[in-house]
């Protein structure tokens with residue numbers, strides 16, 4: 476049965492999508508069978524993985540979940556695409572916003588994604604979900620379905636303050652619908668290791684949260700990292716020897732180790 480890990484932060488542009496993509500491909504390189512689900516109407520993960528024109532795609536996660544809500548029987552792999560680097564992908568586009576509106580009138584609206592995942596979990600070792608930057612009903616669906624969350628934060632003071640709100644939401648989800656939801660860890664991202672400011676912020680993060688939460692190795696700010704999105708390739712292919720690829724390898728190792736505990 477797959478372990479479901481969500482990349483979550485209500486703050487935009489912190490690296491949720493980049494981390495989903497490179498953690499997912501890293502796990503696949505370690506021999507795991509991985510599905511990534513784009514759960515953001517912006518379709519950024521779909522786009523970053525090199526699938527052209529997400530908004531022109533006919534079958535996306537929105538359609539797959541609508542079928543699930545309406546009990547339409549489809550093949551288990553319906554809508555799932557494959558990426559050349561050995562991962563499966565359930566793409567997304569703007570239609571997911573339509574689903575968000577539809578959910579208002581659906582019974583057990585928080586559990587729509589979870590119900591779908593129960594069907595496909597036996598096919599994978601890991602299912603990674605890329606969330607949108609909000610804590611609305613779509614993200615609550617993800618939190619209800621996930622085993623754990625990974626929280627990317629940008630090495631800036633306001634990002635650290637935003638963590639408190641996210642942790643409160645996770646607490647509410649645990650209390651009301653998913654008592655076993657774990658926090659995989661926090662990933663400081665886009666850290667400019669040359670500046671004292673970035674080091675101070677990472678120290679602050681570790682002091683404030685490092686007790687209860689695992690703080691992963693910082694991922695450096697790197698132009699090569701930003702380029703991967705345009706290339707549709709992981710950092711392991713784009714800049715295998717760079718510091719960012721090494722930091723990602725350490726993240727992958729950490730996630731694999733936490734599976735054993």
Ligand SMILES: Nc1ncnc2c1ncn2[C@@H]1O[C@H](COP(=O)(O)OP(=O)(O)OP(=O)(O)O)[C@@H](O)[C@H]1O
Pocket residue numbers: 486487488489490491492493494515519606607608664665666694695696697698700701702704719
């Ligand atoms: N380590 C890094 N160094 C430099 N740029 C990075 C790094 N990680 C991510 N980026 C870039 O930062 C931008 C934001 O990253 P990303 O899209 O992953 O964030 P996000 O949290 O998913 O954003 P959104 O909230 O809009 O979904 C992207 O252009 C990405 O290529």
Ligand SMILES: [Mg+2]
Pocket residue numbers: 491492493515519520605606607
């Ligand atoms: Mg994103």
